[in-house]
Amino acid sequence: MNTPDRPVCVLGLGLIGGSLLRAVVDSGRPAWGWNRSTGAVDAARADGYDVTADIASALQRAAEEDALVVVAVPMPAVDTVLESVAAHAPHCVLTDVVSVKAEMAAAVERAGLAPRFVGGHPMAGTSASGWLAADVDLFRNAVWVVTVDDDTDPDAWIAVADLALSSGSVVVPARADDHDRAVARVSHLPHLLAEALAAVGAQGGELTLRLAAGSFRDGTRVAGTAPALVSAMCDANAPALIDALDEALAALNGARDALVADASTETLVSAGHAARLRYDEQLQWWEITDVVVGSPSWQNDLVDAGRRGGVIQRLPRRA
Amino acid sequence: MNTPDRPVCVLGLGLIGGSLLRAVVDSGRPAWGWNRSTGAVDAARADGYDVTADIASALQRAAEEDALVVVAVPMPAVDTVLESVAAHAPHCVLTDVVSVKAEMAAAVERAGLAPRFVGGHPMAGTSASGWLAADVDLFRNAVWVVTVDDDTDPDAWIAVADLALSSGSVVVPARADDHDRAVARVSHLPHLLAEALAAVGAQGGELTLRLAAGSFRDGTRVAGTAPALVSAMCDANAPALIDALDEALAALNGARDALVADASTETLVSAGHAARLRYDEQLQWWEITDVVVGSPSWQNDLVDAGRRGGVIQRLPRRA
Known part of the structure; x- marks a missing residue:
């Protein structure tokens, strides 16, 4: 079966899973979904989607139709869902959209x-959550990490990259541990800083919150995310997050010392501004075009290109 | 002279001063400006505004026409500008738009x-700066602090509140030290956290920046501001900023300890989320309507109402 025609079975219909079901159906592929709570199932059915609260039936159909199975539940619920996959659809190509990759890979390994x-x-994401927040365009022009390790199967990799590309994203290949260290810096740390900023602001009382303008609003935006989702995401990446947090604490302690000694924030502010400029420059994509999936050393070639900031915008050739 | 007809002299034509000159002229009041660098003067003249690079002539005209004089230069340039005010327009009502209020008041005191x-x-502000970034609508629906202390002159207070209201803002009355503690929490601390986050993100290299999405983009937005402006703002409020920074460091160190001990961020994340909800609720204004400026204890009444989060939307009555 050509991957573009492979059906998709989405397990979990929150913001990400729900948006993915919408995007896949919108791209013309057959797709169905499962969700544990019937509220989302009823809402998705009312919107015309083929969904069920019975995970066994969703996965039996996936096995029959050789579907691509997507795990889209928070990390604490992953083991239970994988048990069902192992019971009903153990031979399907399997992927996930969970925010940590090493712990996810370990769970998949445990499930065989x-x-x-x-x-x-x-x-991609917003501070909203649940099926009602799902958006068919959530993944458009987003970056979608597809992991690579020494044992990655070329056909499975192509199938997952195709899902990301057909949802409107570009693909960044990365090792699971590289991914986890990166998102600790640019996703999980921002959440912790936003939570701390919100807490310090509110501690100042009503006048203080009345004076909050753009820098506070933007700096605390993601503190509006459901706390259980934020904690689940951060806690699952604790070791890498501790390292990133230590770097931030070192920078802030340095700024504190300089404020006390010289009333000067110049060192931190200069470094931060230069870093933000690097980020702005980095927004320009460069395309990985020369890797043939399945060729000798293709996994290392993809990992190296991803580390240098490259992205995949069209499905790579298969050796 | 009725305050609505009082002319306005704006000293400094960067983002804030330039936007103010535009807003005042747009509201139909006579206004002129001064800027030290001739680049902004030429640009403002080309846009049709009455501006000069000669501060003495701008201020002599202010004295002749009993103008409201507005200091709109960064804190490090304030003393020099105030010397000119003292020399040429010592009897005009004087205000400023500088981001710290206790140090500004001390400079005004030194200048007599x-x-x-x-x-x-x-x-109000953006990460852009200079006359070319000035925006006639910058102050629309913004919060404009107008300071009150035990010696504040009622007529001068009405004149400054009127400037803010006629520029489209609401007025929040506050003591200078209350203001400085508040903005340390909700303006200066957000800048330091944004700088630290940008630095830690960029330290991760190209893959890391490639994976940066909304939480990093919003969390580092203000790190794009010109570093000299950020440092000038933060450094002038060093004592209050150190206190706010210490609260943030305590929260983040607590989160680090909990991550190490229990792989749990729940305490910080719950507190931050609750705080962000308080901020969202606070966005609703309540109006201060019962204070008559110049009546007994009017200064304390305004300070108390401001501390409880009240705003002024219409020019108060004068006793």
């Missing part, structure tokens, strides 16, 4: 599903 | 200009 698994993480 | 001075701070 590693041979057909390729991890994924679309870098 | 305290009797006619009322401090101001519009909580």
Whole structure:
């Protein structure tokens, strides 16, 4: 079966899973979904989608139709869902959209599903959550990490990259541990800083919050996300997050010392401004075009190109 | 002279001063400006505004026409500008739009200009700077702090509040030290956290920046501001900023300890989310309507109402 025609079975219909079901159906592929709570199931059915609260039936159909199975539940619910996958659809290509990749890969390994698994993480979201917040365009022009390791199966990798590309994203290949260290810096740390800023602001009382303008509003935006989702995401990446947090604490302690000694924030402010300029420059994509999936050393070639900031915008050739 | 007809002399034509000159002229009041660098003067003249690079002539005209004089230069340039005010227009009502209020009041005191001075701070801005970034609507629906202390002159206070209201803002009355503690929490601390986040993100290299999405983009937005402006603002409020920074460091160190001990960010994340909800609720204004400026204890009444989050939307009555 050509991957563009492979059906998709989405397990979990929150913001990310729900948006993915919408995007896949919108791209013309057959797709169905499962969700544990019937509220989202009823709402998705009312919107015309083929969904069920019975995970066994969703996965039996996936096995029959050789579907691509996507795990889209928070990390604490992953093991239970993978048990169902192992019971009903152990031979399907399997991916996920969970925000940590090493712990996800370990869970897949425990469930005996590693041979057909390729991890994924679309870098997209809003502070809203649940099916009602799902958006068919959530992944458009987003970056979608598709993991690569030494044992990754080329066909499974192509199938998962195709899902990301057909949802409107570009693909960034990365090792699971590289991914986790990166998102600790640019996703999980921003959440912790936003929570701390919100807390310090509110501690100042009503006048203080009345004076809050753009810098506070933007700096605390993601503190509006459901706290259980933020904690689940951060806690699952604790080791890498501790390292990133330590770097931030070192920078802030340095700024504190300089404020006390010289009433000067210049060192931190100069470094931060230069870093933000680097980020702005980095927004320009460069395209990985020369890797043939399945060729010798293709996994290392993809990992190296991803580390240098490259992205995949069209499905690569298959050796 | 009725305050609505009082002319306005704006000293400094960067983002804030330039936007103010535009807004005042747009409201139909006579206004002129001064800027030290001739680049902004030429640009403002080309846009049809009455501006000069000669501060003495701008201020002599202010004295002749009993103008409201607005200091709109960064804190490090304030003393020099106030010397000119003292030399040429010592009897005009004087205000400012500088981001710290206690140090500004001290500079005004040193210059012998305290009797006619009322401090101001519009909580508005963008990461851009300079005359070319100036925007006639910058202050629309913004919060504009107008300071009150035990010696504040009622007529000067009305004149400055009127400037803020006629520029489209609401007025929040506050003591200078209350203001400085508040903006340390909700303006200066957000800048330091944004700088630290940008630095830690960029330190991760190209893959890391490639994976940066909304939380990093919003969390580092103000790190794009010209570093000299950020440092000038933060450094002038060093004592209050150190206190706010210490609260943030305590929260982040607590989160680090909990991550190490229990792989849990729940305490910080719950507190931050609750705080962000308080901020969202606070966005609703309540109006201060019962204070008559110049009546007994009017200064304390305004300070108390401001501390409880009240705003002024219409020019108060004068006793």
